[in-house]
Amino acid sequence: MFVSARSDYALRAMLAVAAAAGGGGGDGGGGDRVGELAKAASLAEVQDIPLSFLQGILLDLRRAGLLHSHRGADGGYALTRPADEITVGDVLRAVGGSLTTVRGLPAERAGYHGVAAGLTDVWLAVHGAIATVVDSTTLADLLTHAPANPTPTPTPPA
Amino acid sequence: MFVSARSDYALRAMLAVAAAAGGGGGDGGGGDRVGELAKAASLAEVQDIPLSFLQGILLDLRRAGLLHSHRGADGGYALTRPADEITVGDVLRAVGGSLTTVRGLPAERAGYHGVAAGLTDVWLAVHGAIATVVDSTTLADLLTHAPANPTPTPTPPA
């Protein structure tokens, strides 16, 4: 599996939006107490993503119906659905297209012949295995699973 | 998962080599009755792979220890192990490096912080799921499974 920077950033941004709204982390970025809208600039800072690049990604996410946006002063982004109804797969597909590609084409139309005919089934099986993982993991899962790293670290950075 | 042309060609070439040695398909390419060595030129023709490109791939496969080669007239390639001891994963790793990459790096050293910390586990789970499929499928499996498609389809297209 190849996870591009774009996909990676998209996931991190979605998690940061979810945390800002649901009151999870409070990663100490800008300290904005606006309520539920997260600004692109603060997302970029919290997760170390180039701002201009992130804006294009947020646009894709909004077009895919995962984010709701609001312009003007006090604008920002929010999830369109609760964090436990958005899966990792949703985000990946929104910015990256198909989950599995063979020579640039979706797995099911690889077009093999002769002794290679069986390969299609392999790609389909791989595709299914990946989908099972990413479609059963929600943003909420990722936020609550708080692993070894206890997130808050209230001590200010350097 | 992203399967590059290189990986795809490698798999198809390996299957063609296995078929030539084991006497499986007989895809009607050149009709060489040499015995067990498959020539690059005939592999390229049988599976529609650019010859010069294929030669580089075969080289990688040989360096990875999956193929044995012989030069000169009556030269060619053969598997170093029986087809049921070579998995799809072996071939993929030989030409493509790591099976799962995040922003160009192997999955386990993604380096997340804050609310994104849980992502590492997702990539690891995906990696495991892919590995399970590709490491449990051997070349022999693919050759014997001969699916619904009975290859020749002698009727010419439009």
Next chain:
DNA sequence: ACTCTTCCTACCAACTAAGTAGGAATACTG
């Protein structure tokens, strides 16, 4: 010697990813 084949290096064109820049639309504030 001659021919056949693998081996190896260098090269090229096209595409994509990653990131930048600048401005237009929109919404709130005073």
Next chain:
DNA sequence: CAGTATTCCTACTTAGTTGGTAGGAAGAGT
């Protein structure tokens, strides 16, 4: 109604990778 903050959108640049080609050198048999 002016002003400002923010999203929105397009176009561009830069660098790396992928897919593919060319041309020979090294080795093996006849």
